[in-house]
Amino acid sequence: MKRAAWLVALTLLAIAGWTFTTPASADDAKPMRVGSKRFVESYVLAEMVTQLVRQQGVTAQHDQGLGGTAVVFRALEDGAIDVYPEYTGTLAETAVKSGASDLTALRAALAPRGLALSEPLGFENTYALAVSRAVATRLGLTKISDLVAHPELRVALSNEFVGRRDGWPGLVERYGLRFPSPKAIDHALAYEAISRGETDVVDVYTTDAKIVRFDLVVLADDLHFFPPYEAVLVYRADLPRRVPSFARVLDRMRGAIDASAMQRMNARADLDGVPFARVAEDFLAGAGASTRPSAPVGLLAGTLEVVRRHGPRHLMLVVVSLAMSILVGLPLGVLAYSRRRIGVAVLGIAGVVQTIPSLALFCFFIPLLGIGPVPALAALFLYGLLPIIRNTYAGLVSIPADLREAAVAIGLSPTERLRHVELPLASRTILAGIKTSAVVAVGSATIAAFIGAGGFGEPISTGLSLNDVTTILEGAIPSAAMALLVEASFLLVERFVVPRGLQHAR
Amino acid sequence: MTALALERVTKAYGSRAVIHETSLEVAAGERVALIGPSGCGKSTLLRMILGLVLPDAGIVRVGKTEVNEQSSRAVRRRVGYVIQDGGLFPHLTAEQNVTLVARLSDDANPTRMRERVRELAELVRLPEGLLSRHPLALSGGERQRVGLMRALMLDPELLLLDEPLGALDPIVRARLQEDLRDAFGKLGKSVLIVTHDMAEAAYLANAIVVMRDGALLQRGTMKELSTSPAHPFVAEFLGAQRTLAEALE
Numbered sequence: 001m002k003r004a005a006w007l008v009a010l011t012l013l014a015i016a017g018w019t020f021t022t023p024a025s026a027d028d029a030k031p032m033r034v035g036s037k038r039f040v041e042s043y044v045l046a047e048m049v050t051q052l053v054r055q056q057g058v059t060a061q062h063d064q065g066l067g068g069t070a071v072v073f074r075a076l077e078d079g080a081i082d083v084y085p086e087y088t089g090t091l092a093e094t095a096v097k098s099g100a101s102d103l104t105a106l107r108a109a110l111a112p113r114g115l116a117l118s119e120p121l122g123f124e125n126t127y128a129l130a131v132s133r134a135v136a137t138r139l140g141l142t143k144i145s146d147l148v149a150h151p152e153l154r155v156a157l158s159n160e161f162v163g164r165r166d167g168w169p170g171l172v173e174r175y176g177l178r179f180p181s182p183k184a185i186d187h188a189l190a191y192e193a194i195s196r197g198e199t200d201v202v203d204v205y206t207t208d209a210k211i212v213r214f215d216l217v218v219l220a221d222d223l224h225f226f227p228p229y230e231a232v233l234v235y236r237a238d239l240p241r242r243v244p245s246f247a248r249v250l251d252r253m254r255g256a257i258d259a260s261a262m263q264r265m266n267a268r269a270d271l272d273g274v275p276f277a278r279v280a281e282d283f284l285a286g287a288g289a290s291t292r293p294s295a296p297v298g299l300l301a302g303t304l305e306v307v308r309r310h311g312p313r314h315l316m317l318v319v320v321s322l323a324m325s326i327l328v329g330l331p332l333g334v335l336a337y338s339r340r341r342i343g344v345a346v347l348g349i350a351g352v353v354q355t356i357p358s359l360a361l362f363c364f365f366i367p368l369l370g371i372g373p374v375p376a377l378a379a380l381f382l383y384g385l386l387p388i389i390r391n392t393y394a395g396l397v398s399i400p401a402d403l404r405e406a407a408v409a410i411g412l413s414p415t416e417r418l419r420h421v422e423l424p425l426a427s428r429t430i431l432a433g434i435k436t437s438a439v440v441a442v443g444s445a446t447i448a449a450f451i452g453a454g455g456f457g458e459p460i461s462t463g464l465s466l467n468d469v470t471t472i473l474e475g476a477i478p479s480a481a482m483a484l485l486v487e488a489s490f491l492l493v494e495r496f497v498v499p500r501g502l503q504h505a506r
Numbered sequence: 507m508t509a510l511a512l513e514r515v516t517k518a519y520g521s522r523a524v525i526h527e528t529s530l531e532v533a534a535g536e537r538v539a540l541i542g543p544s545g546c547g548k549s550t551l552l553r554m555i556l557g558l559v560l561p562d563a564g565i566v567r568v569g570k571t572e573v574n575e576q577s578s579r580a581v582r583r584r585v586g587y588v589i590q591d592g593g594l595f596p597h598l599t600a601e602q603n604v605t606l607v608a609r610l611s612d613d614a615n616p617t618r619m620r621e622r623v624r625e626l627a628e629l630v631r632l633p634e635g636l637l638s639r640h641p642l643a644l645s646g647g648e649r650q651r652v653g654l655m656r657a658l659m660l661d662p663e664l665l666l667l668d669e670p671l672g673a674l675d676p677i678v679r680a681r682l683q684e685d686l687r688d689a690f691g692k693l694g695k696s697v698l699i700v701t702h703d704m705a706e707a708a709y710l711a712n713a714i715v716v717m718r719d720g721a722l723l724q725r726g727t728m729k730e731l732s733t734s735p736a737h738p739f740v741a742e743f744l745g746a747q748r749t750l751a752e753a754l755e
Contacts, residue, residue, distance in 0.1 A: 406593035409556050410607050410656065411582035420606060424597045499597035501640030 031059035035081035038065040045085035047280035056245035063452035080370035083235035089227040093166040118233035123259040125207040126229040136217035143220040155182035156199035209267030314455035317445040325384030333392020350386040376453030384437035391433025395426025507534040509696030515564030537697040539707035542717035586662035592653030594641040601637040626655040647678040667699040
């Protein structure tokens, strides 16, 4: 049994080692890192920057769709990424929190934080409210102030817009709107909702290709509420010194994209399903107009490709975090058993950790550990703790009193009792806890992609921002399969770990 | 030579005295049965000898060693302890149960251990083929025989049995009583056995101690107890044991 346990441990270590040595790019010491927010335009712009940097012979990596403004901006502040595309109005309101949104004021506010701003990229992508053409015609809506007379309309807004000062709350105040509290919805899904008539008013970005596709009417901002949202790049002030050729990238991007070019690129990526990298590449090559949809790959082929590309990383996240959870959780469970007072505290704390929403926990680690797999491992490790601690404790506590006393009575020391009697007797319960942690880790690891950790969550987050079910499935299917595989493999592990005398029982 | 001595031992849980100023001696090679109704403190007394419960006052000695927190683990290895249903660990085979403590000692010798196990199996009349089974695959009587083997493995100077046959059906029980008596006879060990079966006590032990409410009422042979009971309860307790002859009337 001892040998079998070693074998399992070594195999896990080998897998972990193998997956750790195959990261996304391993050619240079420290690649330049470009971040993006979770929507198509941000992906495309970031991809463009990445490719331009690479053209200068510098290694660059695109950490796709790290999260909303708060997450990505913090990643930049912490130095986890070097640059990402942003909008002046957004910076003014969410990141810098000064009212002024002109470039000079923003630059002055960003400089003390070690950040700098590029020249405008050439287009504006402002917030706007839109209604379906049918509603607009029926009620004669053309501008936002027309909405005041129609509090019965249903409003569904993107999560970020609902909370921002320059978003819904400010808009309501300026126009005196009288809607009940609006429904918050993922931006990509809002279009679906309005096209199916499930909602009447949504927030849109003015460069969004779907405005045309879903035939929406953008309402004029007649009271000039929305500040200008000029597209810019925010970057770490020391970047031009570290990567001198970055200056050339800034030069190339300056005023390079007008609103209609951006809308076309969004349409290609969003509606035609052309990969972001390809859209960016075509634009840089001056072939932005040629709309050629990528050859549709079958779901099976796509899924296999996802497994090949993201499987090792996903497995690494699960195996390494689970190993850490076991190494820490098992002794804590034993401690909880032998010192009941400490035990209550340990179980309580682990329980609280479990109630933190996973995305929040992932984001919590960004200022401490940056972005990428390290904070993801930390969060997954914490999630894995509770089931292991709880089951170790429960398994040990449920040992019948007479057996526990028999172990004392025959003269075993506390360590000998734990090693030869109590842990073996609790092994089935403990293993069940480890299995729970493993399955949870497989699922939670998909969320890790939102903080740039990679894994099967990457196609899922991309698919969510594109509202593309196929892409979502390409990530969800292997993740579910891995969870099932984990379940099954634990049946095998059980045969090695749980003593034979206990296996016939129950 | 005394194998076991309890001197004015007292134990209370809260305000309830479980054992009250009790003294008891078992001489080397002597076999004593401790009988009494449930809850009279027999088991507490036994657990005190192993240091599982420490007395509030008084002294417990095993051989020349006073049992206390420091000495208790060493004492446990010199005392064989058998409980109801054997107290076997379900994750170990019969043989592993028997050899567990021996295997953990520094001078564990596999050959000698195997020999000892075979010897004990013969002594307690356990078919050798059952040694590789797990407790759940054994009958109650077989489990009890294995429990006895485990208690005898390290050749203890004193054997404690806490209602060892309580859970067995009459036929198995009678056979085990015989085998126990044979084994005791061969080994010549000091034995303290807790039971509430009068006949069993008389059959297995040469002295019987009657206990009630945490105190010893009388010590003597079966004959002495029945002809001159020192306390009305002794007479009552003896009288309460129905004989087969009585039942047939």
